[in-house]
Amino acid sequence: MERLELLRGDLARRRIDAFLVPRSDAFLNEDLAPADERLHWLSGFTGSVGLAVVTASAAALLVDGRYTRQAREECGKHFEVIALDDGELFAWLRGQLAAGARVACDARLHSIDECTRWQALARQAGLHWQELTENPVEACWRYRPAAPDSPVVAWALEHAGMTAEAKLERLAVALREAGCDALWLPAPDMLAWLLNVRGQDIAIAPLPFSCGVLDAEGRLEWFIEPERLQLPDNGLPATVSVQSPDSLYPAIARRAGQKLWIDRQSCTAAVYRQFQQADCVLHEAPNPLLLQRACKQPAELRGMREAHRIDGVALCRFLYEFHCRCERFRGQSELSVVESLERWRSLHADYRGVSFDTIAAAGANGALPHYLPKPGRAAKLAWGELLLIDSGGQYLQGTTDVTRVLACSPPSGRQCFLYTTVLKAHIALASCRFPAGTSGQRLDSVARQALWREGLDYAHGTGHGVGSYLHVHEGPQRIAPHASDVALQVGMVTSIEPGVYLDGELGIRIENLYEVVECEAHPGFLAFRVLTLAPLAVELVDRAMLTQAEAQWLDDYHRQVHASLSPLLEPEVGAWLARQTGVNNLPFEGR
Amino acid sequence: MERLELLRGDLARRRIDAFLVPRSDAFLNEDLAPADERLHWLSGFTGSVGLAVVTASAAALLVDGRYTRQAREECGKHFEVIALDDGELFAWLRGQLAAGARVACDARLHSIDECTRWQALARQAGLHWQELTENPVEACWRYRPAAPDSPVVAWALEHAGMTAEAKLERLAVALREAGCDALWLPAPDMLAWLLNVRGQDIAIAPLPFSCGVLDAEGRLEWFIEPERLQLPDNGLPATVSVQSPDSLYPAIARRAGQKLWIDRQSCTAAVYRQFQQADCVLHEAPNPLLLQRACKQPAELRGMREAHRIDGVALCRFLYEFHCRCERFRGQSELSVVESLERWRSLHADYRGVSFDTIAAAGANGALPHYLPKPGRAAKLAWGELLLIDSGGQYLQGTTDVTRVLACSPPSGRQCFLYTTVLKAHIALASCRFPAGTSGQRLDSVARQALWREGLDYAHGTGHGVGSYLHVHEGPQRIAPHASDVALQVGMVTSIEPGVYLDGELGIRIENLYEVVECEAHPGFLAFRVLTLAPLAVELVDRAMLTQAEAQWLDDYHRQVHASLSPLLEPEVGAWLARQTGVNNLPFEGR
Secondary structure (H helix, E strand, O other): OHHHHHHHHHHHHOOOOEEEEEOOOOOOOOOOOHHHOHHHHHHOOOOOOOEEEEEOOOEEEEEOHHHHHHHHHHHOOOOEEEEOOHHHHHHHHHHHOOOOOEEEEEOOOOEHHHHHHHHHHHHHOOOEEEEEOOOHHHHHOOOOOOOOOOOEEEOOHHHHOOOHHHHHHHHHHHHHHOOOOEEEEOOHHHHHHHHOEEOOOOOOOOOOOOEEEEEOOOOEEEEOOHHHEOOOOOOOOOOEEEEOHHHHHHHHHOOOOOEEEEOHHHOEHHHHHHHHHOOOEEEEOOOHHHHHHHOOOHHHHHHHHHHHHHHHHHHHHHHHHHHHOHHHHOOOEHHHHHHHHHHHHOOOOOEEEEOOOOEEEEHHHHHOOOOOOOOOOOOEOOOOOEEEEEEOEEEOOEEOOEEEEEEOOOOOHHHHHHHHHHHHHHHHHHOOOEEOOOEHHHHHHHHHHHHHOOOOOOOOOOEEEOOOOOOOOOOOOEEOOOOOOOEOOOOOEEEEOOEEEEOOOEEEEOEEEEEEEEOOOOOOEEEEEEOOOOOOOHHHOOHHHOOHHHHHHHHHHHHHHHHHHHHHOOHHHHHHHHHHHOHHHOOOOOO | OHHHHHHHHHHHHOOOOEEEEEOOOOOOOOOOOHHHOHHHHHHOOOOOOOEEEEEOOOEEEEEOHHHHHHHHHHHOOOOEEEEOOHHHHHHHHHHHOOOOOEEEEEHHHOEHHHHHHHHHHHHHOOOEEEEEOOOHHHHHOOOOOOOOOOOEEEOOHHHHOOOHHHHHHHHHHHHHHOOOOEEEEOOHHHHHHHHOEEOOOOOOOOOOOOEEEEEOOOOEEEEOOHHHEOOOOOOOOOOEEEEOHHHHHHHHHOOOOOEEEEOHHHOEHHHHHHHHHOOOEEEEOOOHHHHHHHOOOHHHHHHHHHHHHHHHHHHHHHHHHHHHOHHHHOOOEHHHHHHHHHHHHOOOOOEEEEOOOOEEEEHHHHHOOOOOOOOOOOOEOOOOOEEEEEEOEEEOOEEOOEEEEEEOOOOOHHHHHHHHHHHHHHHHHHOOOEEOOOEHHHHHHHHHHHHHOOOOOOOOOOEEEOOOOOOOOOOOOEEOOOOOOOEOOOOOEEEEOOEEEEOOOEEEEOEEEEEEEEOOOOOOEEEEEEOOOOOOOHHHOOHHHOOHHHHHHHHHHHHHHHHHHHHHOOHHHHHHHHHHHOHHHOOOOOO
8 A cells, every 4th residue: 555655664764663643633633624634544544533553564543343344444455453442552562563663653643641651551562652743644645735724703792702801811810820820722622712713624613723822911822823814903802912833832932930731631742741841830730711611601602592593493494304205315315314404504694514524324324323424335214214313503603413313204113112212311311400519420320210221321421512603522511421520500501412222223312402501490409401492203202101291391392492493484394393393282381 | 624634644744745536446437336435535525526636735626517516515615616627627736836846646546548648737737747556545544444355256157148268268369360468457347247257346236346467378367356256166267367466566567578458448547557667569459358248148138138027027016106106206205216116126036236326306306417316405206297217227137227207297298298209219219220330429310310300409428338237338339429430239238318408397318228139121230129128108208299100119119018027017017007008909010
């Protein structure tokens, strides 16, 4: 394979015996710009997580269980496919290399935690560990796409709800309270939020590739190409100095001896080593920006609600189309569903693209929680199957993420049983009240217990935070068995998305986004208020399985969806929505 | 106060400026033998957790929030009462002492973690830290009770289900797998379990005060007075050598250089220092005995079930008495309830005493989860109030722990609402199924959510492990918000005990013990099977608040209680139980 041989030649010249190629970029993102698709260029692997390792005579690709088969198909000819695991990696390296051999990585693409772990394992294995700050792959990659340079524009205060000045000052207060001189801001989404700007450096989130250092007086060094900025006069606070990305390392060196706040989670090894070399005193703690950002401003929440109304209109039109022309969708590929949904979303002027690649999974494909239909190997929708659609949009007002399951024909009793069980899990958490201070970790089993009762479970988290016209996955809060201890707080947004996955048969997931709000009935308690507006698949609901409270939740939700969307829908779509949700047959308020 | 002055004289002779007196013993127990009641002797404090600190001119008593008032009443004249907190302790010491002053403790009564923390805080405060292995209080304590020396007898294999030989060997396997030479066994309950013996060195658990060191070949040095043993010939495995407790430190010294498994959680500073001085390589990890013991043998589980039948008979007789003569209990003190329950329990030949001091709390006293009625300040049962009774027995077959709430008169709607809400929380967890590998921490909110829904919660854990004719609190498993990651496993026993506590008004807790069993319906899943057999307060249940599944659980439970106990009860008690639980009116099986 020519590319492998090119790389081997380069490694030989550098006297490197083994080189690691991750799927990552300098911001430790999983969503890459074309210029950062080093792993794909080298191996042809199209999954979202993987690591290649190349020696003079062998090569391996490390992937997790969900990608094993795909990796073998895509790269099995030239790469041995093994499990993505430190132990496996070093066992493989020991098998290939003599003692004292040199193993290298590009330290700009790995977290400091990863490099620290690998350095120790290399020592144990009798190997020499080397961290580069350049990349042999790039040296070999002819016709490498240009680095992203989308224009960087203002995100209106009307949406952000808080000026950049105020955000800088609030963050500086956290620095002063911790006695720190400066804070390392490693990632584009942090700068985008902090400065109320957006770019489009990757396809699925409005990121301006850049990073920064904030000091305790609220002064920010922002490392981004100045020519990219298309901001109005006074578009940036006076305390922000824009600097070329090339000047980052010298700027770090100028901070010699300072007490620097750094979050190991999001820090590359390359930058971490620079701060170490500058003799900075490192204060290692979670980045305080994350929690400040997660508790959204009222204007951001208004925007999220508006984005969900816009998205709900598109979803209803799509669902109406699917419903009315189900027999025409049958026989079509999963990609036709992706296209139809995209077409309805793109009708709105504020739509800016998908917030992640749309999952449309028919039948057994639904059982793979990370399945993506691709041209040439998308399945066709067939009678008797369920279709799982997990999708989201980026709007000027906010970001959406929703999963619905549709029946391609009158459903079976088993399909209804499983769908209703997932719905019960969803309702259990969505209607949960909890004391202020409760972490997402403690809420995880509230959803799962409804599935556990039937001997079912799912191997992913129950909920994740969502950015405001930013990443669709945004921390620090999570609802998962082994997540952080971060408490859910008023103004946070989270998904709730339990599911069941039966190998070779089907997948069902029901996902809405919710804001965390004060519980009106009980002071000191919090609750969820729904953002997502899209009808559930009533034809898949076995109402006899619902308790009175669950049936009430479902009816109330449908009443809200109908009330919010019907004024915005074409009459025939609105009429369908009313029929579909049975809203006209419900008593006006509760039972 | 004479005792304080005596101690001060002794401290002056030792040139100690401040001395710490905890409520603890050499096994870090909370339940003390009279000879270990150093804190009570010195201060008069009768609470279960506290720490005195005495200087030449001042004295303080540190207690947690639940004991503040009581400590002031009992000791306020001579002791300043402050919060039980490291920061408070050292702030107080800094206020009393000059720089360089000597602060001492008896290292035999503190964990290594505590001493390590305090040593560092003393250094920060400019104080000199000293660890004694003798106790000035003992030097001053005239008429100190003798150390416990109850006879140590065999616990029949019929109850234990596994020979001491087999237990020693299984534990030695864990040592060999970890590459350790020896394991420190610091506590009487560990030796009692390991060797199938029982003593009676404290009132509420059959402990033989002793400790031991096991080596990787399964040889045990057991440190206990040989004359206490009343075991049959061949009552101990050949690999056990009985040694005087005085020979412990020399025995540790003989282990110089060995790799020693030690659990910091249960290790005193005094012993830890001895192993350090012997240059042992310390392998610090949870004691493997705990998990082996927690997964009970079938014979132990049979014993627990039998103990609960015996206890259930006593509980039913007591409840019948209370029910029939409610008007005679009204006006009596809480202590009359304690006495009545004790009388019914003690009728059985295998009863060995309470497993903890009985909580009988009338009205507002119920809102204090750790309230204990005491002569002279027990409340009287009054019309309109609820009575909370949390009690347990030690039986030759096993240990029980149960909480019931009774109405002293026809209950109010509010009382019924609260009781039924707690019952819903109890049922939610008791009927929960969960995948193997799930920790108690993940299950905690399954119970709480029913209370959260009504804006209620409780400030204690949801469940604890229970020993087999041993401690009523036994780890390593727990069901609590911030507990360990230990998975619940088949054969473990746990309490489920949600509650509500309304200050100045009432307390309600419903506690049963359960075994963890395989879920019959779903392979790979676990469930709870109830051990406790005692009717719930149906007069406090608002059935309209129960879902169909909850009502079914309640009826099934009562059917099981009736079926198990009625053959063992006097006809009139059995008839009452049938009426009380409505069993005669239930369809024979389910609905």
